[in-house]
Amino acid sequence: MQAAAKVMKVFVTRRIPPEGMKILSAAGECEVCLWDSDEPVPREELLKGVQRAHGLVCLLSDKIDAEVLDAAGPNLKVISTMSVGFDHMALDEIQKRGIRVGYTPDVLTDATAELTVALLLATARRLPEGVEEVKNGGWSSWKPLWLCGYGLSGSTVGIIGLGRIGLAIARRLMPFGVKRLLYTGRAAKAHAAEVNGEFVPLDTLVSESDFIVVSCSLSPETQGLCDKPFFSKMKSTAVFINSSRGAVVNQDDLYEALSSGQIAAAGLDVTTPEPLPTNHPLLTLKNCGPSPSSLNIVAVVLILQSACGVRKNSPFREREHGRANQNRKDATAEVTSTDGAHRGTNRTERPKGKP
Known part of the structure; x- marks a missing residue:
């Protein structure tokens, strides 16, 4: 009997710990593509990596704008950022395309x-x-x-x-x-x-x-x-x-x-x-x-679990099951924290806490 084909591509913009890779690899639906470096992904590699991706795991240093979204194409359904803030993302463009955004207001x-x-x-x-x-x-x-x-x-x-x-x-x-x-x-x-x-x-x-x-x-x-x-x-x-x-x-x-x-x-x-x-x-x-900023390994694992929808009651899994926001009439992007809370936000609003 043949193994089920992987149906979702997730692009990760930075090298992550082995624990995080295990989480992603355990999600049978995910094909994980990784920029395998501790340095920021070059712009041209980011544009190449997101092509046909269903999910994107990014960092605060990655500018996620219309150019990146165009390169990803219509498959892109969710963006998860390893940060408390999300001012590096063009939320107005993201909203237009019905893409869900996840961030990490509490795990850090x-x-x-x-x-x-x-x-x-x-x-x-x-x-x-x-x-x-x-x-x-x-x-x-x-x-x-x-x-x-x-x-x-x-x-x-x-x-x-x-x-x-x-x-x-x-x-x-x-x-x-x-x-x-x-x-x-x-x-x-x-x-x-x-x-x-x-x-x-x-x-x-x-x-x-x-x-x-x-x-x-x-x-x-x-x-x-x-x-x-x-x-x-x-x-x-x-x-x-x-x-x-x-x-x-x-x-x-x-x-x-x-x-x-x-x-x-x-x-x-x-x-x-x-x-x-x-x-x-x-x-x-x-x-x-x-001092250099540093992420807790626990934070990385939680972020990556959400990116592939492998956490129980993950909001991103719900998104894949049809809880889309394409028909929202307001001018906000739907932003979901790792604790499952949903927040509508526009470009002038910011989540509380550390950027």
């Missing part, structure tokens, strides 16, 4: 929160600088004030964007003895009570916080939010952490604030571009610690 929450806290601690306590001093012989003897950093105990922490990730960060920081937790955003959050969060105007948060964590989504309102006036209001001893999107920060203004001593230090999980060129001015500063 723990990983991002843990990395943000680690980055904050390392930056505040000057750990990268200390490691370099040990390596290059700069540590000669004990000095009482050498490499003194800043502690969380008794401090005021300000979080810009107390969504899923912002709240997860706050939960992890409070046991360090944080005295006040300030946050700002579009509106006060009921869940802020869990961490005794105080909803305050942005200017208040910036001027009163010892640590500022940026965890908002990227939107026209937040692009370039952290600029020269922003940094000028910060304490000279304050530490700035960005784990949202690079475009939220004016990096030239950040460099000026750091190099002049206007603020104490910065830790960056995200930059523009990614990665920063090795000759970028920020990389010359001892008080600036960029």
Whole structure:
């Protein structure tokens, strides 16, 4: 008896862990085509890879526009992006073609929160600088004030964007003895009570916080939010952490604030571009610690399960069974998270949480 023919092609735009490949390979309906590299897929290879694909698994660095959709053709039914945000996709074009979009608003929450806290601690306590001093012989003897950093105990922490990730960060920081937790955003959050969060105007948060964590989504309102006036209001001893999107920060203004001593230090999980060129001015500063963004293996597995509809009650499997959105009369694309929640969105709306 012959094996059933594979009927769906899924193109994946980046090398994925073996666990993820096992998930896709186990879906008998899927023929998996992979750009087998840790580097971003070149544009011409992306256009070639999506041809006749039924599903596309992409990353934030992949621009999914009309050209890509045209190259894919009418077979394309679902796009799954390994990201919390989806501003790299032309949702208006996607909606016109009745394609479902999946993103991952929650599977990266723990990983991002843990990395943000680690980055904050390392930056505040000057750990990268200390490691370099040990390596290059700069540590000669004990000095009482050498490499003194800043502690969380008794401090005021300000979080810009107390969504899923912002709240997860706050939960992890409070046991360090944080005295006040300030946050700002579009509106006060009921869940802020869990961490005794105080909803305050942005200017208040910036001027009163010892640590500022940026965890908002990227939107026209937040692009370039952290600029020269922003940094000028910060304490000279304050530490700035960005784990949202690079475009939220004016990096030239950040460099000026750091190099002049206007603020104490910065830790960056995200930059523009990614990665920063090795000759970028920020990389010359001892008080600036960029780190590469990283995905949790659990997140990768969940994303890939959804892409092939192999998860129980997967919204993408429902899409293949006829729950199409071609006949929707509004001008929005149907966006589905990995928790099964459906969201209609247009180009100006963004999901909450990290970009």
